Amino acid sequence: MALTIDQPIEHKQQSLAARLFASQTFWVVIAVILACVFLSFATDAFATSKNLYNITRNITFVAIIALGMTFVIITGGIDLSVGSVLCLSSMILAVTMHAGYSIEVGILASIATALAIGAFNGILIAYLGFPPFVVTLGMLSIARSLAMVASNNTVVFQFGPDHAKLLALGGGAWVFGIANPVLYMILLALITGFILRWTKFGRHIFAIGGNEHAATLTGVPVRQIKVAVYMISALSAGIAGIIQTGWLGAVTTNLGTGMELQVIAATVIGGANLAGGVGTAFGAIVGAALIEVIRNSLGLLGINAFWQGVFIGGAILLAVLFDRIRNFRRSD
Amino acid sequence: MAVLELTNISRHFGAIQAVNDVSLSIEPGQVVGLMGDNGAGKSTLVKMIAGNFRPSHGTMHMDGKELILHKPAEARQHGIEIVHQDLALCNNLTAAANVYLGRELRRGVGPFRILDYAAMYKRAGQLFAELKSETRPRDLVKQMSGGQRQAVAIARTMLSQAKIVLMDEPTAAISVRQVAEVLNLIRHLRDQGISVVLISHRMPDVFTVADRVIVMRRGRKVADKTIASSSPEEVTGLITGAIEQV
Ligand SMILES: Nc1ncnc2c1ncn2[C@@H]1O[C@H](COP(=O)(O)OP(=O)(O)OP(=O)(O)O)[C@@H](O)[C@H]1O
Ligand SMILES: [Mg+2]
Numbered sequence: 001m002a003l004t005i006d007q008p009i010e011h012k013q014q015s016l017a018a019r020l021f022a023s024q025t026f027w028v029v030i031a032v033i034l035a036c037v038f039l040s041f042a043t044d045a046f047a048t049s050k051n052l053y054n055i056t057r058n059i060t061f062v063a064i065i066a067l068g069m070t071f072v073i074i075t076g077g078i079d080l081s082v083g084s085v086l087c088l089s090s091m092i093l094a095v096t097m098h099a100g101y102s103i104e105v106g107i108l109a110s111i112a113t114a115l116a117i118g119a120f121n122g123i124l125i126a127y128l129g130f131p132p133f134v135v136t137l138g139m140l141s142i143a144r145s146l147a148m149v150a151s152n153n154t155v156v157f158q159f160g161p162d163h164a165k166l167l168a169l170g171g172g173a174w175v176f177g178i179a180n181p182v183l184y185m186i187l188l189a190l191i192t193g194f195i196l197r198w199t200k201f202g203r204h205i206f207a208i209g210g211n212e213h214a215a216t217l218t219g220v221p222v223r224q225i226k227v228a229v230y231m232i233s234a235l236s237a238g239i240a241g242i243i244q245t246g247w248l249g250a251v252t253t254n255l256g257t258g259m260e261l262q263v264i265a266a267t268v269i270g271g272a273n274l275a276g277g278v279g280t281a282f283g284a285i286v287g288a289a290l291i292e293v294i295r296n297s298l299g300l301l302g303i304n305a306f307w308q309g310v311f312i313g314g315a316i317l318l319a320v321l322f323d324r325i326r327n328f329r330r331s332d
Numbered sequence: 333m334a335v336l337e338l339t340n341i342s343r344h345f346g347a348i349q350a351v352n353d354v355s356l357s358i359e360p361g362q363v364v365g366l367m368g369d370n371g372a373g374k375s376t377l378v379k380m381i382a383g384n385f386r387p388s389h390g391t392m393h394m395d396g397k398e399l400i401l402h403k404p405a406e407a408r409q410h411g412i413e414i415v416h417q418d419l420a421l422c423n424n425l426t427a428a429a430n431v432y433l434g435r436e437l438r439r440g441v442g443p444f445r446i447l448d449y450a451a452m453y454k455r456a457g458q459l460f461a462e463l464k465s466e467t468r469p470r471d472l473v474k475q476m477s478g479g480q481r482q483a484v485a486i487a488r489t490m491l492s493q494a495k496i497v498l499m500d501e502p503t504a505a506i507s508v509r510q511v512a513e514v515l516n517l518i519r520h521l522r523d524q525g526i527s528v529v530l531i532s533h534r535m536p537d538v539f540t541v542a543d544r545v546i547v548m549r550r551g552r553k554v555a556d557k558t559i560a561s562s563s564p565e566e567v568t569g570l571i572t573g574a575i576e577q578v
Binding site: 197198199200203206207209210211213214215216217218219220277278 | 383384403404405408416418419420421422423424425429433434435436438446447488
């Protein structure tokens with residue numbers, strides 16, 4: 001009897017440390033910390049409160065969408081439309097408020113737009129069997145085009161009666177001098193982490209990514225959940241768009257261009273697997289952090305900005321290489 | 333009275349007639365062996381009973397009442413449990429998570445309910461012990477042997493008090509010792525008055541444990557008789573088509 005009880009416990013303790021070292025997210029955290037330590041010594045400008053404020057705030061926009069993207073990627077899908085949805089949501093907010101409506105109405109319209117787009121993507125994917133890549137690639141084009149239509153391709157920088165409120169929402173620092181976007185990010189990360197670990201919905205998302213057929217056979221509502229994850233992804237892009245609008249104080253129709261790739265990169269660097277079944281909220285955040293730290297450091301170290309792509313691309317490949325080595329060792 | 337009665341059940345996939353006009357009834361506590369060649373329609377038939385597919389034609393009755401199933405959860409509510417042929421397991425989840433897939437235990441009140449990991453680990457552990465399996469509830473299915481995976485799929489059927497357990501080739505790919513364990517479980521279920529439908533290509537399994545054998549060929553039921561009145565030779569003939577029908 002003692003044997004049967006001891007065994008699993010010992011097994012669990014072993015795997016706890018082992019799991020930490022085998023975790024891609026853990027090594028990305030180490031990389032971020034090392035980079036920060038190195039930069040603090042190597043440059044004068046890194047460890048200033050202004051630079052750290054900028055970095056943390058810049059992380060947030062990619063990170064918030066990466067949180068939403070994590071849901072999609074865990075189910076084994078992909079959402080390429082998030083950059084364009086961010087732009088469209090920002091533009092709907094801007095145009096609505098510019099027309100004299102309150103900030104509440106603007107946010108409501110913006111969120112509703114994002115959710116509608118997510119639902120559209122999800123229904124095509126879940127009920128009509130379209131490949132996620134194709135559907136969201138189409139939406140990448142459609143949403144940005146709609147943003148141009150909504151604004152007649154102009155820059156909107158006057159947000160009507162609630163102008164000041166919007167700028168405070170995105171640009172303020174209401175608690176302990178932490179930039180507001182960072183607070184939103186932390187809040188959303190906690191919610192995401194909770195959903196993934198503690199809810200039935202979260203469990204089912206992992207099941208779909210692990211074996212969609214098995215999930216269907218055991219009665220997991222696969223289609224409804226797939227629609228929901230694309231809605232969550234679009235919603236996260238919408239939220240990021242609203243915050244970014246408040247922070248920038250202006251919306252142009254090229255807002256968020258190419259952002260989908262940064263978001264996917266952040267998710268993958270943080271340990272999510274594009275094949276589905278794996279991903280965490282924390283991973284999405286540290287992935288976004290690593291990308292931003294790389295970007296920031298290149299600037300501070302005086303390296304030509306053209307090299308940015310090489311370093312970020314390298315980080316993606318390194319993260320995946322790490323995963324390959326781990327799998328290789330296991331299959332040995 | 334029959335616990336389950338199928339009347340003229342058919343199912344087609346496009347032009348393929350997977351199950352064709354099958355009628356059968358199953359008594360409480362009866363073990364029915366369902367045999368047939370590859371593609372005979374066995375899995376399709378049990379999937380209709382388990383709520384995975386809707387029949388194209390025909391009706392099902394359970395305890396005399398018409399049984400219409402839209403999803404697997406409804407079949408489970410009626411006391412119908414199934415072990416799928418491909419086991420239907422998610423490699424990225426733990427054994428316990430797989431056992432409870434689609435009916436996770438939760439604690440809390442109203443909308444604030446969270447997964448009850450402790451309870452699921454505990455119950456899954458008990459079920460594996462009952463099955464005399466080495467499976468540990470917290471282990472990922474990815475790392476498991478064929479027999480352990482089978483135990484996980486079988487443990488699902490023991491979660492609630494079933495009336496009918498459908499087993500689609502539960503003894504494929506497991507050791508002799510574990511086959512004996514599964515056959516014991518089937519007898520145990522029968523003794524509790526639970527009916528079992530056992531799909532198997534292994535003649536000895538069916539002939540040691542079943543009370544009745546049903547043979548399907550190309551979607552049709554070609555035989556339905558007691559084990560005592562049949563023989564492995566006859567069943568083989570029925571499966572291959574050497575014997576047309578009895
Ligand atoms: N989802 C599906 N879509 C299309 N055709 C299907 C589907 N499921 C089964 N079929 C077809 O129905 C027929 C019966 O298949 P089924 O899986 O029921 O056979 P089986 O008797 O279980 O065979 P095996 O012993 O190989 O498991 C086959 O021709 C198969 O190709
Ligand atoms: Mg089959």
